Amino acid sequence: MKGAAYIVGAFEHPIRHAGNKSVAQLHSEVALGALADAGLGIRDVDGFFCAGDIPGWSAPGTGPFSLVEYLGLNLRYLDSTESWGSSYINHVAHAVEAIRAGRCRVALITLAGRPRADASSPDANHREPADTPEYEFEAPYRAVVTNMYGMVAKRHMYEYGTTSEQLAWVKVAASHHAQHNPHAMLPQVVTVDDVLASPMISDPLHRLDCCVVSDGGGALVIAEPGIARSLGKPLITPRGSGYCVRQLNGGYFDILRSGAERSGADAFAEAGVRPADIRYASLYDSFTITVLVQLENLGFCPPGQAGRMAADGGLIAGVGRLAVNTDGGGLCNNHPANRGGMTKVIEAVRQLRGIAAPQTQLPDCSLALAHGTGGQLGGRHGSATLILERES
Template sequence: MTVRGKACIAGIYEHPTRKAEGQSVAQLHAESAAGALADAGLSKDDVDGYFCAGDAPGLGANNMADYMGLDRLRHVDSTDTGGSSYILHVSHAAQAIAAGKCDVALVTLAGRPRSEGAKGTAPRSFGANIPDDPFELPYGRTTVGAYALVAARHMYEFGTTAEQLAWIKVAASHHAQHNPHAMLKKVVTVEEVVASPMVADPLHRLDCCVVSDGGGALIVTRPEIARSLKRPVVTLRGAGEALKHQAGGYIDLTYSGGRRSGAIAFEEAGVTPADIQYASIYDSFTITVLVQLEDLGFCEKGQGGKFVADGNLISGVGKLPFNTDGGGLCNNHPANRGGITKVIEAVRQLRGEAHPAVQVPGCTLALAHGTGGLLGTRHGSATVVLERE
């Protein structure tokens, strides 16, 4: 069963807070949900499908449905693939809608890592009884360290440079200056990125995303419902998902699960990377963007450094505008899970609602892609191709 044309994104909301000292995670979820419903022109009583992931407190959908008063649910999904979950949820919601399991699906994300003092430089486990932890945690596995491994290998294999990676941060900063909610609004140079303190060789501080509180929400509906609302209609044209893991130690660090999820999404959508006018690319680190651009087919493997250089990702300058809200590198990374904001900004672009300084003229076809987990160990990838009717 294809999801092409079977569902639309009718409502979006990005929570404006970046530090929520006086709000609970459940409250951030609820406020994000209310914002997306208001954007769509619907109410909670219209929602009959609910999607959340591991950031939702308690038993996920059980607790959040009760907290938000979602009384008409007939379909729930709490699939968790980390930061890519919410892009994957768009696809799963479309599948449920196409199967007649729900008509109006709500997707929410929220978290408070900044208020709770989360850092990517401390050894990290994803929960109790994780089978890989005894083999990896004794060596000090950290989030930034796992991505640094990928960057170092990419540099070794293909000659990628720190200056080329820096161009990704530069592009994000050019966009963030126009976002009043962005945490880092200052436009930076390649030299400033490379001169920033080393965090995990070869990644510098400015190669890393921000840590922020906040959240976001999406409303996915049947096309007939979307067309009845007073909003531009954004349709799901294609979607793909994939996992990449250690493969018993036979792992190539230079590619991501996006190689498969992107191919699946493009095939279903019936388009190629050359057709995409705007791309939202998960940017936990600069290397995350570079690897995914290659794997999604925007350039050949190993050519990502050349592709991102000289402002090629800057809206109005380069040929592939990306993350025009500033992305995780400059805007926000709520709950340390940035997938939902990638969909939100893609929808803004397709509606023509991005900031005028970064809006892609006549944008009708966009991509949102995310990873969840660690690029250097195991992760989930999800890709959606969206189109404005």
């Protein structure tokens, strides 16, 4: 992938509660923000990549077409691959492939949503019966996201002796980074004791082990090499990518092995680098246990060692050996539309450009990883991994 295309624009919406904005408006604002960052305009875009967060996704005959019209795009290429929180990391790889194939020259990727503002809606908790093949077997048991991740955490503790204190260190690291982010939803620094004193949500996960629910969004612009070099921006190129759908095999599966094992291995192989070469990692952090599982599955440490790696500030920039989620991540900063993949790429781009918060910016950061999960650990999900490089 290296040199086939470059990320030239990145924008994260500063809003965290969008009571007076529609989802379409949020998509428009993040699109314009990323294009402005790139030094391009809406007329330059000829490829658009989106997922199920767009308004009208389920309405017959509308979906992506309505948003394309709303944004005023004149397209040669459209990709509406839906893989939930991993979609946007996956879209970067798709955009590079489309540009390399000559299908488009400037690709726009957007994410937006307002789950926080919509939480008080009468329909917020309404769910229509699904026609998925597993519905009648699984729905009666009322599995919910927090319980699924609590089960993963409990298994990790049973297998490896991981402690609640080690889980809490993931939140502590995120809060140390979030204090330097003026847009972070939870900018207060917390301690391990604070995490353990917060209410239990799903044993062993406390409230502070869980991510925020926020409105907002983000966008990326990817351009072919000639255009990218003309813009005078740092040249951030995707170097390797991987994607994996992790299914449950009728119940015969290891709950601690996520799709990151394969998506990460594929990304590292394509990039020709190892986990030890990565200076910065953006890891999906829907819960603290999510980070520990990904650290192990991506190869940053052996199985069972992630709790020790996170303890005592191991994930804090300037303190630990691997800086993780220097914007505060989903645990403290932002989790727009309940889909964390977009913000993971945006912060990786900031680190590679050298424009992250001064207190969390890694010196001479030239290689970064972004990883996202769509679906949920402990259940069926998709994993996407992206390795990015700043060309010198």
